[in-house]
Each structure stands twice: as C-alpha cells, then as structure tokens.
C-alpha cells in the first residue's frame with residue numbers, strides 16, 4: 359500500500375518539476391540574440407529597435423470586503439451600524455519589464 363503511495367508522489371513531483379521548467383523556458387524565450395550576441399527582433403532578426411519604455415505586469419490593487427452589521431453596543435448609542443473591512447486580496451506591485459519596438463517590422467518584444 360505504501361509503495362503505491364510513494365510512486366504516486368514521485369510521479370506527481372516529476373510532473374510538477376516539468377511544469378516549472380516549462381514556465382522558466384517560456385519566460386526566457388522572449389529575448390532573442392543574434393550570432394554576434396546582440397539583442398535582436400525575434401521575428402525579422404533586425405538589430406534596429408527603439409526602447410519603448412517599461413511595461414508593468416502582474417500589478418493589482420488591494421481588494422477589500424466591507425461588511426456592515428447593526429450596532430448592538432449600548433455604550434455607543436449614536437452608531438447605527440458597525441463597519442468591518444477585510445482584505446481579501448493583498449495589493450501586488452508587479453514587476454517591470456523593458457519593452458522594445460522593432461524599427462523594421464514594428465514588432466514589440468522584451
């Protein structure tokens with residue numbers, strides 16, 4: 359019984375590692391270099407490109423949930439409702455990526 363569980367765990371681990379490797383290679387595959395080691399356009403291979411500024415990925419504002427409940431506290435007679443705010447999702451600053459525009463074909467790349 360334990361042997362079967364061990365095999366399932368090992369297989370699951372291998373699949374997970376392969377997925378992680380896929381994510382890594384897809385991130386690196388965006389920047390293309392030519393034979394001279396210069397950064398170039400991934401479509402036409404031209405080294406004539408312009409800096410297009412920084413693009414921010416993965417940023418999101420804080421998401422909160424607000425709940426109102428009737429005030430039952432006799433020591434606070436002028437408060438009608440109690441307001442409770444709960445952070446559902448924390449804010450993320452994201453990460454900045456330099457983007458370039460190819461002057462040959464107009465392609466945007468990192």
Ligand SMILES: [Zn+2]
Nearest residue numbers: 399402460463
């Ligand atoms: Zn190009």
